[in-house]
Amino acid sequence: MIDSSFSGVRLIEVEKTYGEIDSERVVALNRVSLSFREGERISIEGKSGSGKSTLLNLLGGLDRPTSGRIEVGDRAIDRLKPDELARYRLEKVGMIFQSYNLIPSRTAIQNVELPLIVAGVCKNDRRERAVKALEKVGLEKRLNHRPAQLSGGESQRVAIARALVNDPRVVLADEPTGNLDSATARAVVEMLVEQVAASRACLIVVTHDRDLARRCAERLIRIEDGSIIEDYFI
Amino acid sequence: MRRVDLVEFAIESMRKHPSRSILSVSGVVAGTFALSLSIAIGLGIERAVVERFRRDDTLRKIQVYDNDAFKDEDFPPDVLKVEGKMSEAKRKRILKGIRRDYSSESMIRRHIALTPEMLERIARIPRVRSIYPHTSNRFRASLGGIEFDVDAASVAPGDREIKERLVAGKAFDTLADPGVVVHEYLLYRWGFRGDDEVKKAIGAKIILHSKTKRDENHFVISFLDDLKRKGKPLGALEEATLYSLIARSPSLFEELKLTTAERSLLKMLIEHFTPRVARTLEKDRVVELTIKGVVMEGDENQRSSWGSNFQASYADILLSVGKSAELFLQKDGARSEGFGSAVAIVDREEDVEAVAKEIEKLGLFKFSLAKVIEELRTTILLIAIGIGLIALGMLFVACIGIANTMIMSVLQRTREIGILKAVGASDRDVRRLFLFEGGTIGFIGAAIGLSLSLLAEAPGNAIIRMVTPRNSDLPLDATYFTYPVWMLIGVPALVTTIALVAAYIPAVRASRMDPVQSLRYE
Ligand SMILES: Nc1ncnc2c1ncn2[C@@H]1O[C@H](COP(=O)(O)OP(=O)(O)OP(=O)(O)O)[C@@H](O)[C@H]1O
Numbered sequence: 001m002i003d004s005s006f007s008g009v010r011l012i013e014v015e016k017t018y019g020e021i022d023s024e025r026v027v028a029l030n031r032v033s034l035s036f037r038e039g040e041r042i043s044i045e046g047k048s049g050s051g052k053s054t055l056l057n058l059l060g061g062l063d064r065p066t067s068g069r070i071e072v073g074d075r076a077i078d079r080l081k082p083d084e085l086a087r088y089r090l091e092k093v094g095m096i097f098q099s100y101n102l103i104p105s106r107t108a109i110q111n112v113e114l115p116l117i118v119a120g121v122c123k124n125d126r127r128e129r130a131v132k133a134l135e136k137v138g139l140e141k142r143l144n145h146r147p148a149q150l151s152g153g154e155s156q157r158v159a160i161a162r163a164l165v166n167d168p169r170v171v172l173a174d175e176p177t178g179n180l181d182s183a184t185a186r187a188v189v190e191m192l193v194e195q196v197a198a199s200r201a202c203l204i205v206v207t208h209d210r211d212l213a214r215r216c217a218e219r220l221i222r223i224e225d226g227s228i229i230e231d232y233f234i
Numbered sequence: 235m236r237r238v239d240l241v242e243f244a245i246e247s248m249r250k251h252p253s254r255s256i257l258s259v260s261g262v263v264a265g266t267f268a269l270s271l272s273i274a275i276g277l278g279i280e281r282a283v284v285e286r287f288r289r290d291d292t293l294r295k296i297q298v299y300d301n302d303a304f305k306d307e308d309f310p311p312d313v314l315k316v317e318g319k320m321s322e323a324k325r326k327r328i329l330k331g332i333r334r335d336y337s338s339e340s341m342i343r344r345h346i347a348l349t350p351e352m353l354e355r356i357a358r359i360p361r362v363r364s365i366y367p368h369t370s371n372r373f374r375a376s377l378g379g380i381e382f383d384v385d386a387a388s389v390a391p392g393d394r395e396i397k398e399r400l401v402a403g404k405a406f407d408t409l410a411d412p413g414v415v416v417h418e419y420l421l422y423r424w425g426f427r428g429d430d431e432v433k434k435a436i437g438a439k440i441i442l443h444s445k446t447k448r449d450e451n452h453f454v455i456s457f458l459d460d461l462k463r464k465g466k467p468l469g470a471l472e473e474a475t476l477y478s479l480i481a482r483s484p485s486l487f488e489e490l491k492l493t494t495a496e497r498s499l500l501k502m503l504i505e506h507f508t509p510r511v512a513r514t515l516e517k518d519r520v521v522e523l524t525i526k527g528v529v530m531e532g533d534e535n536q537r538s539s540w541g542s543n544f545q546a547s548y549a550d551i552l553l554s555v556g557k558s559a560e561l562f563l564q565k566d567g568a569r570s571e572g573f574g575s576a577v578a579i580v581d582r583e584e585d586v587e588a589v590a591k592e593i594e595k596l597g598l599f600k601f602s603l604a605k606v607i608e609e610l611r612t613t614i615l616l617i618a619i620g621i622g623l624i625a626l627g628m629l630f631v632a633c634i635g636i637a638n639t640m641i642m643s644v645l646q647r648t649r650e651i652g653i654l655k656a657v658g659a660s661d662r663d664v665r666r667l668f669l670f671e672g673g674t675i676g677f678i679g680a681a682i683g684l685s686l687s688l689l690a691e692a693p694g695n696a697i698i699r700m701v702t703p704r705n706s707d708l709p710l711d712a713t714y715f716t717y718p719v720w721m722l723i724g725v726p727a728l729v730t731t732i733a734l735v736a737a738y739i740p741a742v743r744a745s746r747m748d749p750v751q752s753l754r755y756e
């Protein structure tokens with residue numbers, strides 16, 4: 001699944017506006033141009049409503065830009081047909097959310113298996129891979145627990161395992177520690193960085209926490225009102 | 235996504251909301267149950283009816299009757315004149331009356347008779363396997379010197395009703411069986427009273443006289459009875475004198491001083507009022523037959539089976555169709571008058587219509603059960619279709635239930651849909667997920683409904699047997715349910731398809747959900 005031709009991510013003049021009528025129009029992203037190298041770790045910060053999640057959703061193929069171009073590897077994902085975009089999400093992207101987004105009725109391992117089920121991996125293989133992914137985040141003893149039986153940190157580790165089980169090229173984390181206390185947050189982020197580093201994927205983390213940002217990223221981007229106002233290497 | 239996983243998702247989703255799932259499955263169960271039961275009963279009863287008639291040759295039999303319609307050429311032209319202004323329909327009705335009226339006075343014969351020659355012509359029609367006439371005769375039968383007038387009727391070999399009535403001996407094996415089967419009451423009158431005596435009667439010989447007591451005495455007997463009623467009975471000597479007077483009357487007329495015209499008129503007059511006196515002059519033919527079997531009184535409520543001689547149910551003696559016809563034809567004029575009815579048996583049921591048409595072309599009346607059965611079958615099937623339509627209506631309602639369940643499910647699982655899309659599920663995957671859920675509800679419901687309808691066979695048969703009258707012709711041992719393979723496959727397929735259709739719109743709706751919005755949904 002590793003794309004040998006993968007050479008980072010490029011955003012060219014990406015604009016995202018919401019609302020059809022002029023009076024309700026919100027410019028969430030304003031002609032953003034950025035590029036990330038393969039294996040680069042970026043932290044994004046900005047005030048609430050500045051467009052961080054919008055940027056991540058575009059990169060994750062959950063949404064499309066109003067205009068502009070997004071290239072991931074050799075693919076222009078803004079041009080992809082819906083099916084191809086789904087395939088892109090499946091094969092290249094791993095997403096982690098503040099609210100974990102685990103399916104409550106499924107156990108930890110079943111949640112981690114989700115991308116593999118969608119990919120059509122057979123039962124034995126996907127079980128093996130899911131167990132491995134959970135072992136890597138230290139949850140080998142929690143395989144059959146449901147989200148309600150897991151702590152916040154454990155839940156987010158399950159989510160990380162799920163995001164990484166398909167060996168993605170881009171890992172997107174939208175305030176992954178927002179619901180966690182600082183100690184747990186640090187542990188989770190360290191775990192995330194460790195995992196991503198091993199696979200040489202591109203990691204983009206949205207966080208308000210400067211300290212955390214320094215721990216996980218080598219590059220820091222600040223957004224305000226949909227525009228990049230700061231972009232530097234730590 | 236692989237199908238197994240889609241099914242697993244569907245079952246998991248149903249397990250998550252057990253009461254909702256049970257309700258929507260129940261609707262499908264009820265609809266499927268009603269649908270498969272209506273098909274099973276419709277086909278089952280239809281088959282039972284057809285089989286009941288197929289047990290014997292019933293469906294391959296054509297009843298043939300002589301045609302007693304008149305031909306206009308047989309009437310003097312001035313007779314068939316209708317006067318006055320009237321509609322054509324009324325003219326026809328009046329003409330019918332005139333023909334009937336005139337023919338009874340002037341002895342115009344029925345036009346097309348079932349003569350032995352006619353039977354031969356029918357026998358030559360392709361695909362007619364056999365034809366035999368049904369005849370009834372009156373004889374004077376004697377056994378051990380005791381004489382009774384008896385009614386005789388013909389019976390075909392294999393006649394079910396006769397076999398059922400048999401108390402001793404055997405029924406006829408062949409069309410021209412030379413034996414005779416007698417009624418137990420006749421045997422009783424002959425003195426064979428106890429059950430053992432009845433058995434002893436088998437093999438005994440009876441003598442049949444073509445001339446009955448009645449033929450000889452009819453006019454005289456009614457005259458004697460009349461006198462008795464009036465209180466002036468004739469003495470034995472007077473009675474003997476009366477008989478000799480009648481016997482001598484033709485020659486007596488010769489001795490009277492009458493003109494030839496008067497004499498012949500007087501003769502005609504006497505003959506007219508005592509037609510049977512003329513028979514007195516006929517020769518008495520005598521035949522000896524061996525008793526082969528004994529039958530009990532027929533059940534009046536039991537319809538005689540199709541193609542059999544209805545007179546057989548009360549006749550004193552029964553003869554094979556061949557023997558009966560042989561004796562019938564010995565009567566004066568019988569050859570030209572022909573038989574009253576005959577039964578033609580064709581090779582296969584499908585040939586009945588074509589052969590019946592040929593028989594009709596010969597100018598005869600015919601009647602076959604094939605058409606009646608066909609109509610009966612159609613009726614049964616129509617009723618089954620009617621019930622089936624109601625069942626389909628139930629299924630439709632059940633599917634509204636499924637659609638409702640699915641819409642709820644889509645709504646409740648909005649976030650899950652978002653998650654699935656975020657991890658890479660395509661619109662198609664999501665659509666299939668919900669289609670499989672609807673299809674699974676449909677399939678499980680169909681499987682349970684169909685199984686229930688299979689289980690309903692035994693109690694259903696018991697109920698049908700309870701409400702079916704005892705003396706019904708329908709077989710009581712058979713099943714009234716038929717489950718053809720096409721139904722066992724087709725009904726679940728149809729129900730699942732309907733469920734898929736019901737799930738389609740919710741499924742499409744789910745697949746079109748915006749993942750970003752869905753993930754935000756609480
Ligand atoms: N579906 C939408 N329709 C209309 N406006 C939207 C929609 N989604 C986002 N927006 C607007 O776009 C802007 C950017 O939103 P976004 O969610 O990217 O902010 P954010 O930086 O992630 O904020 P937060 O830190 O609070 O999560 C906001 O002003 C928001 O109101």
Ligand SMILES: [Mg+2]
Nearest residue numbers: 052053054174
């Ligand atoms: Mg946000």
